[in-house]
Amino acid sequence: MTPYKGIEKGFGMKKAPTLQDVAAEARVSTATVSRCLNSPDVVSEATRQRVLDAVKALDYAPNFGARALVAKRTLTIGAVIPTMENAIFAEGIQAVQDVLQAEGYMLLVSSSGYDPEAEADAVHTLAARGADGVLLIGLDREPSVYEFLATQQIPAVIVWTHDPNGSVPSVGFDNSAAMVEMTRHALSLGHKKIGVISGRTAGNDRARDRVRGVQTALSEAGIAPAKVIETDYGIAEGGAALSALLAQHPDLTLVICGNDVLAAGAIREARAIGRNVPGDLSITGFDDIGLAALVEPSLTTVRVPHRDMGEAAARAVLALLAGETVAGQALPTELMLRDSLGPAA
Amino acid sequence: MTPYKGIEKGFGMKKAPTLQDVAAEARVSTATVSRCLNSPDVVSEATRQRVLDAVKALDYAPNFGARALVAKRTLTIGAVIPTMENAIFAEGIQAVQDVLQAEGYMLLVSSSGYDPEAEADAVHTLAARGADGVLLIGLDREPSVYEFLATQQIPAVIVWTHDPNGSVPSVGFDNSAAMVEMTRHALSLGHKKIGVISGRTAGNDRARDRVRGVQTALSEAGIAPAKVIETDYGIAEGGAALSALLAQHPDLTLVICGNDVLAAGAIREARAIGRNVPGDLSITGFDDIGLAALVEPSLTTVRVPHRDMGEAAARAVLALLAGETVAGQALPTELMLRDSLGPAA
DNA sequence: GTGAAAGCGCTAACAG
């Protein structure tokens, strides 16, 4: 077959059809074509049909730049997430997408790789690409980012955490409270020697809040603070962290992990080194991703309403864009009691 | 500070500053301001400084729509994927993103939910949002989609499969060949009664090719075709499919699954109904997502180079955009032998 | 080195 080439430069380059072309084809004015596309009900049935036929015949698609120029909006929402390779964000973002798509908006995604500076850059780029509004994960970032957004008149919504006092509406849940609940439950099972494997807390309020939740519950109960170890995201990382933790504190009966992926790694490692879970050692996760129910033993974890959160966040930006006042909201989490957490050894 | 000096358009409406405003402030023409911003070296040092001061003073940011209108590009690449909730796409898309971002482009993602019609819509929307190029998953779609893309002069690249004869460059791997390899290996272990749990094959050439690969290897070996059952994507779905398959063909010694998620569900179900994997029944997957190594027994599967594929695809669109001719490429897959596949019972 | 002016493709008054 003919090798596929990029955009032909030079002669014979047939341009993409414009409103003009459609108008000519349908023998009406450009204004009528525009109306057919934007407010079909004010055009007569007959001409509308003719115009739509022409549109289809020419494979016409409106020019984005021109439309954005005059409409002063792009129907595009930007989002900056740490990474898509994390199931937890993927699911939430898909929910955002579904709502946005249904409302005629599109999602412009950017990833920061958990780097605050990269996130700030991404926000600038998003603005430069004409994003009408943005979604940001978590609270931790330079105030200058918010200032920039304010100057650019770009509404923003924070997701994955809820801060009732924030100046920017946030849709999420209380990471700390969820961990308090988990920890209290564990304490009721008699655990007293507790370790925590957390994701990196620098620039990550969700991770920090989760650790804080554990310590809060412990101090409430008059128990010594948990030994905390921080690690990067990943299954192998979770396993390594468990080894490191047990090496220093062999008498732990419970290890609370900041997310399910770390927990899955920790479980695998625990069994690899001959620890019975939960007989000798209990392990818990956070997020309740699909994996949680599949590992052996199945993971006791905190169920987070990914979808509801994504949908609510998308609705929140859209509301902001419509000029409405948005309060932000806290969504409930739920303890998922499975098999990886048992009574203290 | 400085009073608004442009052509006044009405009362007290604080519009975002435009090139005009900057030009007035710096006492030069709009052309000069534009040049200062786009090719600073052709402007004299003195005026350039004056203009840049004005830009800063007014907090000027170029209008995206206007720029896109005249530049005829948006530095945006669109992608339509079935869903982000599938780890396999998430990882590949993240790789695409990384490359694009590094090259100054952004990714506009849309999802089709595995519906060809929704995909066609998404392509139109992407075009309407000014995507300079698009990434599409798999080959199965109406020719009209390609025609549309052609008339819109939007270069496209197919990912997740490789078709050397296609008119559109494709970056992926040979799904059928990978399954042939897997099946041959299984045959060498003595399996003769084989079942297949496949994802929906309608409009999904990857799923179809995988099934075809199995049957090809079987017919090569003179063995009866595998019993095939199709199901939706999901862990529970994989389990249900296994039950259904075994109900009709209780003597199967091997069930080949179209992807790891179905396989994980099948393994869980097999053990739930008292089958020993791989003692009584072997089960294999495809994709090698993180899950594969975690389930018990760990999954024998086909490793797909998600990242390499995503990166190569991103580079391919960019090359097309640069007017280069792109050949497309086939990436290698690898058999990951773990514990879920054993000798025939 | 700089300015004037012609659009890019589309929408939104304003007439008819």
Next chain:
DNA sequence: CTGTTAGCGCTTTCAC
């Protein structure tokens, strides 16, 4: 209901 006519903000010849 439909056509005419201004621009939206920016880049880019083409003169000077």
